[in-house]
Amino acid sequence: xxxxxxxxxxxxxxxxxxxxxxxxxxxxxxxxxxxxxxxxxxxxxxxxxxxxxxxxxxxxxxxxxxxxxxxxxxxxxxxxxxxxxxxxxxxxxxxxxxxxxxxxxxxxxxxxxxxxxxxxxxxxxxxxxxxxxxxxxxxxxxxxxxxxxxxxxxxxxxxxxxxxxxxxxxxxxxxxxxxxxxxxxxxxxxxxxxxxxxxxxxxxxxxxxxxxxxxxxxxxxxxxxxxxxxxxxxxxxxxxxxxxxxxxxxxxxxxxxxxxxxxxxxxxxxxxxxxxxxxxxxxxxxxxxxxxxxxxxxxxxxxxxxxxxxxxxxxxxxxxxxxxxxxxxxxxxxxxxxxxxxxxxxxxxxxxxxxxxxxxxxxxxxxxxxxxxxxxxxxxxxxxxxxxxxxxxxxxxxxxxxxxxxxxxxxxxxxxxxxxxxxxxxxxxxxxxxxxxxxxxxx
Numbered sequence: 001x002x003x004x005x006x007x008x009x010x011x012x013x014x015x016x017x018x019x020x021x022x023x024x025x026x027x028x029x030x031x032x033x034x035x036x037x038x039x040x041x042x043x044x045x046x047x048x049x050x051x052x053x054x055x056x057x058x059x060x061x062x063x064x065x066x067x068x069x070x071x072x073x074x075x076x077x078x079x080x081x082x083x084x085x086x087x088x089x090x091x092x093x094x095x096x097x098x099x100x101x102x103x104x105x106x107x108x109x110x111x112x113x114x115x116x117x118x119x120x121x122x123x124x125x126x127x128x129x130x131x132x133x134x135x136x137x138x139x140x141x142x143x144x145x146x147x148x149x150x151x152x153x154x155x156x157x158x159x160x161x162x163x164x165x166x167x168x169x170x171x172x173x174x175x176x177x178x179x180x181x182x183x184x185x186x187x188x189x190x191x192x193x194x195x196x197x198x199x200x201x202x203x204x205x206x207x208x209x210x211x212x213x214x215x216x217x218x219x220x221x222x223x224x225x226x227x228x229x230x231x232x233x234x235x236x237x238x239x240x241x242x243x244x245x246x247x248x249x250x251x252x253x254x255x256x257x258x259x260x261x262x263x264x265x266x267x268x269x270x271x272x273x274x275x276x277x278x279x280x281x282x283x284x285x286x287x288x289x290x291x292x293x294x295x296x297x298x299x300x301x302x303x304x305x306x307x308x309x310x311x312x313x314x315x316x317x318x319x320x321x322x323x324x325x326x327x328x329x330x331x332x333x334x335x336x337x338x339x340x341x342x343x344x345x346x347x348x349x350x351x352x353x354x355x356x357x358x359x360x361x362x363x364x365x366x367x368x369x370x371x372x373x374x375x376x377x378x379x380x381x382x383x384x385x386x387x388x389x390x391x392x393x394x395x396x397x398x399x400x401x402x403x404x405x406x407x408x409x410x411x412x413x414x415x416x417x418x419x420x421x422x423x424x425x426x427x428x429x430x431x432x433x434x435x436x437x438x439x440x441x442x443x
Contacts, residue, residue, distance in 0.1 A: 069110055070397035074418040075320035077103040081422065082327050097146055107419065111176075126259050130285045131171035133209060134159045137196055140178055148186050153194055155186070160199035167209065168283040173256050178211060180249045181276045185215035192216030192273070200282060207282035208262070214275040220268040228266060229254040253278070300423060303430040304332035310357040310433060311337040315347035315373060316395070317365045321418070325360065325395075325425075332426050344368030348376045351390075358433060359392040361412065363403070370394060371410045378411035389439060391432035395420075 080100045088096065141157045148155035178196065185194040197212040220228060229250050257264045257278045268274035310333065316322050322340055329336050339354060341347035345368040347361065359377065363370040374392050381389065394407040394415040407415050413435075416428050 068397075069106075070418050071318060071321070073103055073107060073110075074397065074420070075318070075324060077107070077419040078324040078328070079320070082324070085331070101143075101147060103419070126173060126256075127170040128168050128283075129171065130166050131169050131174065132166055133169075133174065133198055133211075134163060134165065136171060136175050137178065137198055137211075140175065140182060141196065144179075144182055144186060147183075148194060151186065151190070153186060153189055153192065155182075155194050157196040158198070163198060163200055163209075164282070164284045166285050168285045169280060170260065173260070174211075174280075177253045177256055177278065178213070180253050181213040184249065185213050185217060185274070185276075189215045189217030189273070201279065203263075203279060208279040209282050210277060210279045212275055212277040214273070216273040219270040219272050219274055220266065221270050225266065225268065229264070300332055300426050303426050305334060307333050307336070307430060307433050309335040309337070311339070311355070312429075313339050313341065313347060313350055313354070313356045313359045315341045315344060315359065315365065315370065316362045317342050318362070321362070321395075328422060328425055332422075333429075342366075344370055344373030344376075347373045348380070351377050352380060356390055357436070358429060359390060360416075360429075361392050361394050363394055363396045363398065363407070370396075371406060374407075374412050375410045389436065391436050393428060393432060 077100070080096060080103065084093075084096050084100065137157050137159065141155055145155055182194065182196060192215070194213070194215045197210075197214065199210055201208050201210045254264050257280065260280050262278055262280040264276070264278035266274055266276045312329065314322065314325055316325065326338055326340075329338060339350055339356070341350050343365040344361075347359070348368070351359070359374075361370040361374055365373075374394075377390070377392065381387075391414070392412045394404075394412045395418060396403065396407070396415055397418040404415055413432050414428050416424050
């Protein structure tokens with residue numbers, strides 16, 4: 001009996017010892033896991049902070065790069081347009097067109113970089129407005145015809161009979177995709193032709209508009225077909241030295257097409273040419289829903305006459321930009337009076353001393369930037385008795401979304417990008433002047 005009791009005691013002691021040992025081991029494992037979790041959490045936090053810091057540096061770099069490149073480009077592109085608009089020798093047309101096209105090509109490269117960043121951040125917006133696909137194509141062919149002719153290429157287009165005249169979509173992005181594909185086709189074709197084709201098709205029971213860009217160029221090797229739409233991917237790395245480009249164009253095209261619910265693909269044979277095709281959903285719009293746009297000279301002149309005699313405060317520190325804006329404004333707006341201010345502080349002082357119909361405000365200026373100047377002007381307006389709201393339009397070389405948003409937050413009414421198209425300048429000023437006049441009537 002004593003042996004049994006002793007055996008039971010020993011067994012209990014063994015169990016208790018085992019339990020304490022396992023408990024200690026478990027505590028040690030838990031402690032080890034907690035230490036590892038804390039270490040991993042610290043690493044993850046540090047990585048997140050590093051990524052956020054990197055994104056801020058990237059955003060800062062893009063903003064400054066955009067401003068520094070767009071500012072001189074604004075002067076080059078704008079003054080070239082003035083020279084083309086004014087009387088010049090017939091023999092100069094070719095050279096002026098070449099300067100203009102080169103500036104446009106550089107702007108496309110810059111926009112590719114900015115668009116890639118916006119797409120990556122999920123901040124690129126797709127518009128759904130009335131547009132005319134056939135007109136977009138014919139205008140594009142006209143723009144690119146000089147480049148094709150210089151290479152001895154035939155550039156043509158084919159629009160399917162009965163194609164809807166007006167559809168809903170994003171005309172800017174459609175033009176961007178077609179321009180990229182057609183420019184590539186011309187770039188990589190040494191002889192033969194480039195053709196842009198548009199027709200209506202049905203895919204998976206849905207009506208689609210199909211756009212194709214066909215060339216007789218160098219073609220794409222079979223081993224590159226699956227990766228041709230990837231970022232920084234080119235047919236041959238050595239070709240980038242010969243033909244130039246960022247390697248972003250086709251990747252952006254693919255993403256823009258897919259963002260609109262479409263698809264893009266390529267059929268190609270090395271040495272014989274390529275056909276890039278993309279399809280976008282077909283949404284037909286009624287004829288009356290199309291709004292006339294200020295794109296031709298007669299409409300711009302009409303808008304200018306409606307603003308005859310207005311007084312504008314131009315806040316701008318770049319002499320070339322002042323020359324450009326002054327020439328464009330005086331050309332289209334009869335009797336326009338323009339006062340200039342070299343920085344934000346001078347703009348605020350001029351606003352206190354004179355009565356203006358509109359303010360054109362540069363953003364990056366010495367002493368006081370455009371944001372602070374606009375904010376102070378709005379504060380001055382609040383102290384006035386007549387309650388007038390003078391339109392302030394930002395003229396900015398940065399197109400980053402947060403900087404555009406900041407313009408509106410400090411009290412600006414609209415913005416014009418640099419470099420601007422002349423219809424952007426005159427059209428935006430007219431829009432804000434009309435709003436201001438209508439508000440005054442209501443008061």
